[in-house]
Amino acid sequence: RDDWEYMLYWLDKLNPEFLSIKQGESADMTYPSNREEYYSLKSKALLELEEYEDCIEVSKKALEMFDDFAINGDTWHRFRIAKSLRQLDEPRQALEYLEDVIRVNDSWYVLKEFAEDYCMLEEYDNALKYAGDAIAARGPVRMKVNVFYLVFKILKGTDDALALRHARMVL
Numbered sequence: 637r638d639d640w641e642y643m644l645y646w647l648d649k650l651n652p653e654f655l656s657i658k659q660g661e662s663a664d665m666t667y668p669s670n671r672e673e674y675y676s677l678k679s680k681a682l683l684e685l686e687e688y689e690d691c692i693e694v695s696k697k698a699l700e701m702f703d704d705f706a707i708n709g710d711t712w713h714r715f716r717i718a719k720s721l722r723q724l725d726e727p728r729q730a731l732e733y734l735e736d737v738i739r740v741n742d743s744w745y746v747l748k749e750f751a752e753d754y755c756m757l758e759e760y761d762n763a764l765k766y767a768g769d770a771i772a773a774r775g776p777v778r779m780k781v782n783v784f785y786l787v788f789k790i791l792k793g794t795d796d797a798l799a800l801r802h803a804r805m806v807l
Contacts, residue, residue, distance in 0.1 A: 640684040647678045659706050668706040672698070676709055679716050688720035695720075711740045718749060727753035744773035748783050755790050763790045 652674045660667035668676065675698035682691035695713035702710070714733045721730035730753050738746055747770035754763035767790060770783045784806045791799035 637685070640681045643677060644681045644685065647674065647681065650674060659704075666706045668709055672702055672705065672709055675701070676712065679713060683716045683720060686723070688723045691720045692717050692724075708740055711737055715741075715746070715749075718753075722749075722753055722756065725756075727756040742773070744770040744775040744780060744783070747773060748780075748786065751783070751786055751790070755786065755793070758793060760790050760794050 655671040657669045679695040695717045718730040718733035751763045751766035
């Protein structure tokens with residue numbers, strides 16, 4: 637937590653208007669400009685510090701400001717907006733942002749976000765579908781412990797006995 641607080645402390649000392657908007661380039665990659673990197677770091681720090689409304693504001697500003705993002709920066713801003721919206725009890729709005737994210741990034745952790753939002757909306761069939769897809773997607777199983785717990789929560793919403801069997805199987 638301290639690292640994110642320090643990051644935000646120093647970012648707040650900068651005026652992003654004075655930062656370069658020129659992206660870096662190599663033979664096979666484009667890198668974010670200093671200004672783009674500023675907004676990316678700031679929104680990530682705000683999310684990590686659970687300052688969700690500010691995270692949404694910063695990410696939306698970045699999405700409006702830049703026409704061309706490097707390294708899918710726009711996707712990461714949408715992802716952080718979606719995560720923040722769920723924390724602010726706006727899962728339906730979060731799903732709208734995740735729809736844009738999944739077009740570019742269909743990783744297990746994006747699928748997990750869908751499952752969490754649908755679980756929050758008590759749309760358990762959709763939640764279970766996305767949770768299952770997250771578990772089956774590429775990625776180390778040790779990183780997916782929260783997905784298995786999410787499946788328990790989803791099943792608990794529909795069938796206590798099945799949820800208990802799932803928990804026993806996972807443990």
